[in-house]
Amino acid sequence: MSSKVLIVGAGAIGGFYGGLLAKAGAEVSVVCRSDYHIVKQQGYRIKSHALGCWQFMPDQVLRDAADYDGQADYLILCSKVTPDIDRVALIRDAVAPQTAIVLIQNGVEIEEELQQAFPDNLLISGLAFICCNRLAPGEISHLAYGKLILGNLSDSHEPKTSHLRDLFLQAGIECVISEDIVASRWQKCVWNAPFNPLSVLSGGLATQAILQNQENFVRRVMQEVCSIAEACGHALPADIVEAHIALTRDMPPYKTSMLLDFERGHTMETEAILGNAVRAAQRHGVDCPCLQSLYVLMQLRELQIRSNSLLN
Ligand SMILES: NC(=O)C1=CN([C@@H]2O[C@H](COP(=O)(O)OP(=O)(O)OC[C@H]3O[C@@H](n4cnc5c(N)ncnc54)[C@H](OP(=O)(O)O)[C@@H]3O)[C@@H](O)[C@H]2O)C=CC1
Numbered sequence: 001m002s003s004k005v006l007i008v009g010a011g012a013i014g015g016f017y018g019g020l021l022a023k024a025g026a027e028v029s030v031v032c033r034s035d036y037h038i039v040k041q042q043g044y045r046i047k048s049h050a051l052g053c054w055q056f057m058p059d060q061v062l063r064d065a066a067d068y069d070g071q072a073d074y075l076i077l078c079s080k081v082t083p084d085i086d087r088v089a090l091i092r093d094a095v096a097p098q099t100a101i102v103l104i105q106n107g108v109e110i111e112e113e114l115q116q117a118f119p120d121n122l123l124i125s126g127l128a129f130i131c132c133n134r135l136a137p138g139e140i141s142h143l144a145y146g147k148l149i150l151g152n153l154s155d156s157h158e159p160k161t162s163h164l165r166d167l168f169l170q171a172g173i174e175c176v177i178s179e180d181i182v183a184s185r186w187q188k189c190v191w192n193a194p195f196n197p198l199s200v201l202s203g204g205l206a207t208q209a210i211l212q213n214q215e216n217f218v219r220r221v222m223q224e225v226c227s228i229a230e231a232c233g234h235a236l237p238a239d240i241v242e243a244h245i246a247l248t249r250d251m252p253p254y255k256t257s258m259l260l261d262f263e264r265g266h267t268m269e270t271e272a273i274l275g276n277a278v279r280a281a282q283r284h285g286v287d288c289p290c291l292q293s294l295y296v297l298m299q300l301r302e303l304q305i306r307s308n309s310l311l312n
């Protein structure tokens with residue numbers, strides 16, 4: 001099966017997983033923005049705690065998806081999911097009839113706008129369980145974990161999805177196909193919903209410190225997300241809260257992706273992670289006072305950042 005891959009939004013996640021696909025023999029091209037010049041000259045330098053160091057020289061380095069020369073078998077979108085990024089516009093010009101659109105992004109209920117814009121393309125929704133950072137343009141540090149979960153929104157037995165999983169496995173990273181990727185997204189949101197905003201609102205506390213001091217609150221947020229998922233028809237495993245708490249106790253010191261965005265003055269994924277969950281709760285009449293409070297506080301934080309940047 002042909003493996004032409006175009007990564008759009010090739011930052012930490014896109015550079016890392018793109019580098020793995022290239023290792024597995026795929027022809028991988030990237031669309032970058034601020035890293036363009038460096039990546040064009042020297043590609044990516046990837047330093048992984050588990051897979052060693054390697055150089056990833058993309059086949060084509062582009063500023064815009066419209067400049068892609070060829071037809072991609074997989075277009076992997078790894079931008080953040082924020083209201084200021086028009087994901088459909090970002091990829092539209094590179095989507096051919098045979099292109100499978102793959103998302104490796106956080107958040108819940110983030111697929112619909114892409115499904116509507118590209119109803120005839122296979123959409124593979126993906127989640128990364130990884131601690132990965134862009135230290136400088138084209139320089140990626142993989143600190144912990146790495147597992148990918150992929151899933152189709154319709155038929156779960158798509159050969160193209162299995163082929164992509166096999167490429168990741170060949171490159172040495174754990175990758176599984178979920179039979180219910182929507183549930184998997186909710187399951188990940190159980191972790192992201194408390195820890196991502198609390199890492200920002202606490203002024204940068206590590207996840208262990210948040211857990212040690214506010215375990216009850218963290219558990220309540222997690223439980224609320226479970227109730228919303230259940231109301232949406234995706235009941236999560238009974239032990240999911242315990243499993244996430246245990247996993248957090250073992251996590252190495254790590255800044256959540258939301259905290260990294262906050263520190264860089266970037267828009268955060270408040271809407272994709274919290275807003276979409278709160279809106280789902282409202283649709284189904286589920287009470288989620290703790291989650292709702294986190295959402296309100298994060299909206300105010302975003303507002304304050306925007307007002308400051310207008311003043312400066
Ligand atoms: N990093 C991690 O450890 C984890 C990340 N995730 C999720 O993965 C997704 C990607 O995160 P991550 O890789 O960390 O984010 P990064 O900020 O490192 O990368 C995002 C990339 O998208 C690019 N981009 C944004 N807007 C545009 C645009 N309009 N045109 C072209 N390029 C654009 C950015 O360019 P520029 O550099 O110019 O801003 C950047 O290269 C997110 O949903 C995140 O939540 C999930 C688990 C862990």
Ligand SMILES: CC(C)(CO)C(=O)C(=O)O
Nearest residue numbers: 128129130131256257258
């Ligand atoms: C759970 C974690 C920390 C890594 O997968 C993450 O999703 C994030 O940083 O947003």
